[in-house]
Amino acid sequence: MRITKHEHAALRIEAHGSTLIIDPGSFTTVLGELHALAxxxxxxxxxxxxxPEQLERIFAAAPDVPIFTTAAVAAAIHEHDVTVVSPGDELAAGPFSLRFFGGAHEQIHSSIPVVENVGVLVDDLLYYPGDSFAMPEGVEVDTLAIPTGGPWLHLGAAMDFTLAVQPRRAFGTHDMTLSVAGRAMHLARLKWATEQHGGEFHALDPGDSLDI
Structure with a gap:
């Protein structure tokens, strides 16, 4: 499996001769080749x-690509193949296996409603929790994508999450809201947390890939 980090939360997963895209959001400018996505x-x-604009970019290249997401996102996407997923679901997306965890976004502030969020485990190898610190219960995580910055994120909580998951390897994501200095500081702390149980941390910049 090859994991490519793009800006902020977007990940590109390549395996089995196919590609999976996770969280193509507003801060992401490059997604790479978009044909024949799983x-x-x-x-x-x-x-x-x-x-919607990011999805239109993708649909222009891969008009029949299926989407797996929460009910709120599905309600906003029309005339495309959308499957609503919930924590506990296990299903196939082309050649990829997906398992979903969590259920709720971490709280930003008491004045802001908490929305649904699903973490995803891809091929029993890569766990990405979205905007949460939901534990993938019963899973020994090979590779963890750790949220690194954001209005909801406390660095100490991200460190504790990493310590609890005990991944074999990890890298930071969700980081475009940080300054260069702030991102470097957060990554250094997450590297420390990853290494406490013998894991290896990779400081990936947008466009960098990790082969696992």
């Missing part, structure tokens, strides 16, 4: 994780 996974409704 599927798109959208973890929740916020614009930094998906926009």
């Amino acid at each position: 599927a798109i996974v959208i973890t929740h409704e916020h614009a930094d994780h998906w926009t």
